[in-house]
Amino acid sequence: MPLIIIVALALFSVLWLTGEPLRLEWRRRRLRSQPFPAHWRDILKRRVPQFRTLPVDLQLQLKKHIQVFVAEKRFVGCAGLEIDDDIRVTIAAQACLLLLNRRTGYFPGLREILVYPGAFAVRRAQTDAGGVVHEGRAVHLGESSSRGHVVLSWDDALQGAADTRDGHNVVIHEFAHQLDQENGEANGAPPQFGRARMERWSVVLNAAFARLHEQLRLQEEPALDPYGASNPAEFFAVASESFFERPQHLAEAFPELFRELSAFYRVNPLIW
Ligand SMILES: [Zn+2]
Numbered sequence: 001m002p003l004i005i006i007v008a009l010a011l012f013s014v015l016w017l018t019g020e021p022l023r024l025e026w027r028r029r030r031l032r033s034q035p036f037p038a039h040w041r042d043i044l045k046r047r048v049p050q051f052r053t054l055p056v057d058l059q060l061q062l063k064k065h066i067q068v069f070v071a072e073k074r075f076v077g078c079a080g081l082e083i084d085d086d087i088r089v090t091i092a093a094q095a096c097l098l099l100l101n102r103r104t105g106y107f108p109g110l111r112e113i114l115v116y117p118g119a120f121a122v123r124r125a126q127t128d129a130g131g132v133v134h135e136g137r138a139v140h141l142g143e144s145s146s147r148g149h150v151v152l153s154w155d156d157a158l159q160g161a162a163d164t165r166d167g168h169n170v171v172i173h174e175f176a177h178q179l180d181q182e183n184g185e186a187n188g189a190p191p192q193f194g195r196a197r198m199e200r201w202s203v204v205l206n207a208a209f210a211r212l213h214e215q216l217r218l219q220e221e222p223a224l225d226p227y228g229a230s231n232p233a234e235f236f237a238v239a240s241e242s243f244f245e246r247p248q249h250l251a252e253a254f255p256e257l258f259r260e261l262s263a264f265y266r267v268n269p270l271i272w
Pocket of ligand 1: 173177
């Protein structure tokens, strides 16, 4: 192949690769500038009461994020569930709460959201110490994978949106895992700018995680869902649910953790 063609191809590839983020940003800007569909607004009104409690500037931001999220992510109905805008917008609104005021790639590793009508059974194979594989079935409300998908129970996504103050929200939970999985497997330490910040995060989260364990050991009333004591990744996801749905409670029980989450999510749900 003549050198000139090789050079032209190389140049074209470089321009194409460096142009991709620009094209993506341009597409997103265009999506955000479209009018928000009136029937989507009705869905927010009916299904996501927390939307109305947000300050107006955050409502506007959330609507723009929803437009990008719905356009970019594939929703797949499972076990006979038909996907419609009701499902797309209700799930997108809760997921995008986690993106407000932040520089975001819109959960860049996530390609699709699988939605079941209700809680779903997951077949799991576990190998015991003797090397025997046992097949088990566990019931789940949601799952988040670092390989590009989230699985949700629609019943529970709806219930999570409807009760904004019970501290349980499966969509917030699974999408907190997605943020955590942006730098590898979920470990309770989502990517943040600056080493000092990551270190402080680790100290505060570990202390709160240990405190929750202590409360459970002493059979005290746990300040967070005991499921958060499973491991640091679950602790971060459970604390995120509490941060958005029971901010007053979290701020009183774990003030330093509340401050870290508020710095990470760049919002203060105490004033909503
Ligand atoms: Zn989890």
